[in-house]
Amino acid sequence: MWITRKTLTLLQQTIRRTMSSKTLVAFDFDHTLIDDNSDIYVQKLAPNGIPAEIKSQYSDKGWTNYMGAIFKYLHENGTKKSEILECMKEIHFTKGMPELLRHLAENNCESVIISDSNSVFIQCILEHSNLQDTVAAVFTNPAKFDDEGCLTIKFFHTQDWCDLSTINLCKGRILEDYIDGREKDGVSFDRVYYVGDGSNDLCPCLTLRKTDFACPRVNFTLWKKLQKSLSDDNGQASENLGIKARIVPWNDGWNLLEAIKANSHCEQKLELVK
Numbered sequence: 405m406w407i408t409r410k411t412l413t414l415l416q417q418t419i420r421r422t423m424s425s426k427t428l429v430a431f432d433f434d435h436t437l438i439d440d441n442s443d444i445y446v447q448k449l450a451p452n453g454i455p456a457e458i459k460s461q462y463s464d465k466g467w468t469n470y471m472g473a474i475f476k477y478l479h480e481n482g483t484k485k486s487e488i489l490e491c492m493k494e495i496h497f498t499k500g501m502p503e504l505l506r507h508l509a510e511n512n513c514e515s516v517i518i519s520d521s522n523s524v525f526i527q528c529i530l531e532h533s534n535l536q537d538t539v540a541a542v543f544t545n546p547a548k549f550d551d552e553g554c555l556t557i558k559f560f561h562t563q564d565w566c567d568l569s570t571i572n573l574c575k576g577r578i579l580e581d582y583i584d585g586r587e588k589d590g591v592s593f594d595r596v597y598y599v600g601d602g603s604n605d606l607c608p609c610l611t612l613r614k615t616d617f618a619c620p621r622v623n624f625t626l627w628k629k630l631q632k633s634l635s636d637d638n639g640q641a642s643e644n645l646g647i648k649a650r651i652v653p654w655n656d657g658w659n660l661l662e663a664i665k666a667n668s669h670c671e672q673k674l675e676l677v678k
Contacts, residue, residue, distance in 0.1 A: 425591075425592050425593070425594045426512055426513060426514050426591060426592070426593055426594070427508075427512070427513040427514070427593060427594065427595045427596075427597070427664070428513070428514050428515075428516070428582075428583065428586075428593040428595070428596045428597070429508055429513060429514070429515050429516075429596075429597040429599060429664070430515075430516050430517075430518055430579055430582075430596070430597065430598050430599065430608065431515065431516070431517050431518070431519075431599045431600070432517075432518065432519055432575075432599065432600035432601060432602065432605050433517055433519035433521050433526055433544070434519065434520075434521055434601075434602075435498075435601040435602065435621065435624060436498065436501075436599055436600055436601050436621060437497060437498060437501050437505075437517065438495050438496065438497055438498060438501075438529060439495075439496050439497065439498040439499070440495045440496070442492060442495060442521050442525040442526075442529070443467070443471055443474075443521060443522075443525075445491065445492075445494075445495055446474075446478075446488060446491055446492070446525075447474060448491070449478055449483050449487060449488065449491055450474070450477060450478060450481065450483075451481050454474060454477065455477070458470070458473050458474060458477055461473050466520075466559075466570030466571045466572045466573070467570075468520075468545055468557055468558075468559055468570075468572045471522070471557055472556065472557050475554060475555040475556065475557065476554060478555075479552070479553065479554035479555070484553060485549050485553045485555070488524075488555060489524075489528050492525050492528045492529050492532070493528065493529070493532045495529060497533065497657075498656055498657060499656040499657060499658065500656040500657025500658035500659070500660070500661065501656070501657035502533060502535060502657070503657060503658070503661065504657035504658075504660055504661045504664075505535055505538040505539070506535075506538055507661055508538065508664075509537070509538040513664075514540045514586075514591075514593070515538060515539050515540060516539065516540055516541045516542070516543065516582060517539055517541075517542045517543065517544065518543045518544070518573075518575045518578050518579060518608065519542070519543070519544045520544070520545065520570065520572070520573050520604060521544055521545070522544055522545045522546070522547035522557050523542065523544050523545065523546050523547050523548075524547040524548065524549070524555060525547070526542055526544055527542070541582065543560065543578045543582070544560060544573075545557050545558060545559060545560050545572060545573065546558050546560070559571070559572035559573075560572055560573045560578075561573070561574075563577065565577070566607055568603075568604070568606055568607040568610075569604055569607050570604060573604070574607060575600075575604060575605065575607050575608040576607035576608045576610060576611045578608075579596075579598065579608045579611055580611050583596070594615065595615055595616060595617065595667065596612055596613070596616040596617070597616065597617045597619055597652075597660075597664065598612060598616070598617070598618055598619060598649075599619040599621075599654070599660065600619070600620065600621070600626050601620065601621040601624035601625065601626050601627070602624065602625050602626055603625045603626065603629065605620070605626045606626060606629055606630075606645070609626070609630070609647060609649060610645070610646055610647065612647075612648060612649035613648055613649065614648045614649065614650075616648075616649040616650070617649055617650050617651070617652050617663070617667065618630060618647060618649040618650070618651050618652070619651075619652045619653070619654055619660060619663075620651070620653055620654075621653075621654060621655070622653045622654065622655050627653055629645065630645070630647065630651055632645065650667075652667075
């Protein structure tokens with residue numbers, strides 16, 4: 405049986421109307437939900453700092469193995485599980501982010517975290533502030549304390565398809581898979597926000613539609629990259645990144661909350677933030 409394009413479009417629209425429609429907000433974690441980098445912060449527990457032979461293992465292709473070496477060093481030098489967890493509890497959320505998470509949870513919005521940190525750090529920080537129930541899912545590198553009390557970490561996955569991402573975590577693929585999975589559950593998202601700060605947050609922003617929102621933290625790496633895709637005073641983009649989504653720069657969670665409340669009537673990209 406042949407189906408015309410018009411019939412297929414009408415069928416797809418009918419299916420969407422029968423599905424539950426929500427807003428999805430996907431967050432990075434370090435320097436986004438929290439106002440620090442948890443992987444850097446934990447290093448203050450190292451006696452006399454991290455030695456050069458471990459620092460030499462760092463790679464900008466991904467630093468999961470590097471963090472594994474740091475966790476091993478901490479353990480070998482007497483750092484206990486309790487000390488690591490207490491260290492994580494010291495980290496503050498970015499201003500307004502706890503309130504934003506609670507608002508989203510109470511207003512038919514779904515929040516997820518996609519982070520290159522690790523599951524132990526994220527779970528500890530969320531639970532310490534009683535925010536774990538505001539997040540529908542966390543996608544990050546799995547970690548656990550072994551029988552001897554050493555924190556171990558593994559890759560979330562191993563990928564070779566995305567040059568914008570590290571080998572252990574393609575945030576764009578994770579976001580797309582989550583949206584596809586929820587659609588199979590009967591849940592569609594009429595708007596998707598991606599909120600981040602770093603270079604590895606560009607990939608998920610490129611997967612967003614015209615009805616979605618890319619939300620870079622002002623003066624951080626992602627914001628600087630997205631600035632290049634916005635028009636200059638002559639109406640020309642200095643670099644075509646292929647961004648379809650509207651761009652919503654932010655400084656804190658309160659900025660985002662106001663943007664989310666107002667976006668349904670917003671049809672233009674926000675002004676480039678100087």
